[in-house]
Amino acid sequence: MEAEIGSGHMARAGWRFCSTTMRGEPEQMTMITDPVQTATLPDGEGPDGQLRPTRRGRLVATAAATVVGMGIFAFGYSLGGYFANSEGEPATVIAATWARDHGLGGVVAVAEDFYYGNIDTVEAGGAPEISAELEGQSAANAVPDGSASAPPHLNPPANMTSPAAETVAGEGVWQPVASSVDGVPAVYATRIRPDDVYTSQFASLMWFDPKLADFTMIPGYQEPGGESPTEGALPQSEWSRVLANFNGAFRLQDTGGGYYYNGTEVAPLQEGIASTVIYKDGSIKVGEWGRDFTMTPEVAVVRQNLHLLLDGGVSKASDGFSWGATTHGENLAWRSAIGQREDGSVVYVGSPGLSAESMADTLVRAGVARAMVLDMNDWWVAGFYFTHDANGAPVCHKLDPNIQEGCDRFLKSYKRDSFQVLAKPGMAVGGEQPKP
DSSP, X not given: OEEEXXXXXXXXXXXXXXXXXXTSOBOOOEEEEEEEEOXXXXXXXXXXXXXXXXXXXXXXXXXXXXXXXXXHHHHHHHHHHHHHTOXXXXXXXXXXXXXXXXXXXXXXXXXXXXXXXXXXXXXXXXXXXXXXXXXXXXXXXXSOTTOTTSOSOOOOOOOOOOSSSSOOTTTTOOEEEEEEETXXXXXXXXXXXXXXXXXXXXXXXXXXXXXXXXXXXXXXSSSSOSOOTTTTXXXXXXXXXXXXXXXXXXXXXXXXXXXXXXXXXXXXXXXXXXXXXXXXXXXXXXXXBTTXXXXXXXXXXXXXXSSOSEETTEEOTTSOOOOOSSOOTTSOEEEEXXXXXXXXOEXXXXXXXXXXXXXXXXXXXXXXXXXXXXXXXXXXXXXEEEEEOTTSOEEEEESSTTOOSOTTTTTSOOSSOEEEEEEOTXXXXXXXXXXX
C-alpha cells in the first residue's frame, strides 16, 4: 500500500506483527515507514525514460479501435446479407454485386479485365468439347410446310458458314428445337465457331418466329427495379405455352439508359440508346430509342442497354463501343445479346469465349440487322428452350450444356429479369392437336 506524505515524496508503509508471548499475549504491533524520494516526470514518460501512453492517447486509441471495429462489423453484416440472399451464386459474383452496389463498379471492371485477361483465358486453336447437334429437337413440320392447314409462319434463316477452316458435323445448321406450335417449329437453334482463332468455342444461338410466338419480359424481384408482380417467376398458368426463356440486360445503373414497365418509367428512357421494346400484343422490336420507335399507348416494356451492337446489319463493336462499368469488349467471356432480322424474327446468342466483336460477327452471319447487348459473365448468361410432356408440363433443355444452375431459373422466383417466348394463345403446343 502506498500513501502520499508530501510533495515529491512517497512513503512505503507496512505493519509488523510480532509473535505472541509464552502467556499468549501479543507483543507490540508497530507501523513502519520508509521514505522514498521520487521525481516529478513529464506527462507520458515513465521512470525508465520510456514513453507511456497518456490518458488522452488511450482514449483516442480506444475510440479509433471502436470506429474500425464498427466499420468491420458493418462491412461484414452488409456483405453477409448478400450471401444470405444469394441463390447459389459463387462468392466472386456475390462480392462483385456488393461492390457495384456500393459505388465500386469501376474497381470491379478493372478486376474483371485482369481476371479474363490473365486467369480465365481461352487458348487459341483446338476443337469444341460439345456437340453441334442439339437435344430436344421438335418434330419438324408435323404439318407439311405450305399445306393449307399450316399456320402462317416464317422460314428459319439459311444455314450459317463457319469461319473455322475445318467444320464440325451440324455446325451452323439451324435445327428445330422446343415444342412445335400448331405443328410447325417456332424455335430453331444452332452452334457455330465465332471466329477462326479460338476454334474450341461454340457460339450457341436461338431463332424465334414472331408469327407463332409472343414475347414478354418478367422483371426480377431485385433487377431491374420497380414493380415485380410475380417476383421474377413466369406464372404457372403460362408454363404449358413456354417455348424458351433467356437472361435480361445489365443492371440498370450500368446500362446508360432507362427502363419502362407496365405504365411506369422506372428510370428515364434515353434517346440514342439500344432498346428492346415489347408491345401489349406480344410483338417485339429491337432498335434505337427515338429513331426506330417512341412511346405509344401500345408499349408494355422498354429495356435499354448501352448502344446498338449491330445497326443496319453492320457490327459496331469496334467503333469505340462504350461498356460503362463492365469489363472491356475484347475480353473472351460469357456474353449474350438479342437481335432482330429484317423479317421481324428474333435471334438470341448466349455463350462462353466470346468477345464483343466475335459475338457481333456471329449475329451478322445470322442475318441480324439490329442487336442489343444483354447480360454477361458465366452466372448471368443463360438461355433455355422447352419441350412438353404428355401432360403439358415443360421439359427444359440448356442452349449450352455449361450454363450454370438449373433449367427452372426463369420459371420460378428469381432476382433478375428474363425474356420469355410463349406460343401464341389458342395455338396447339407440342403433341396437342392443332385447334380448328
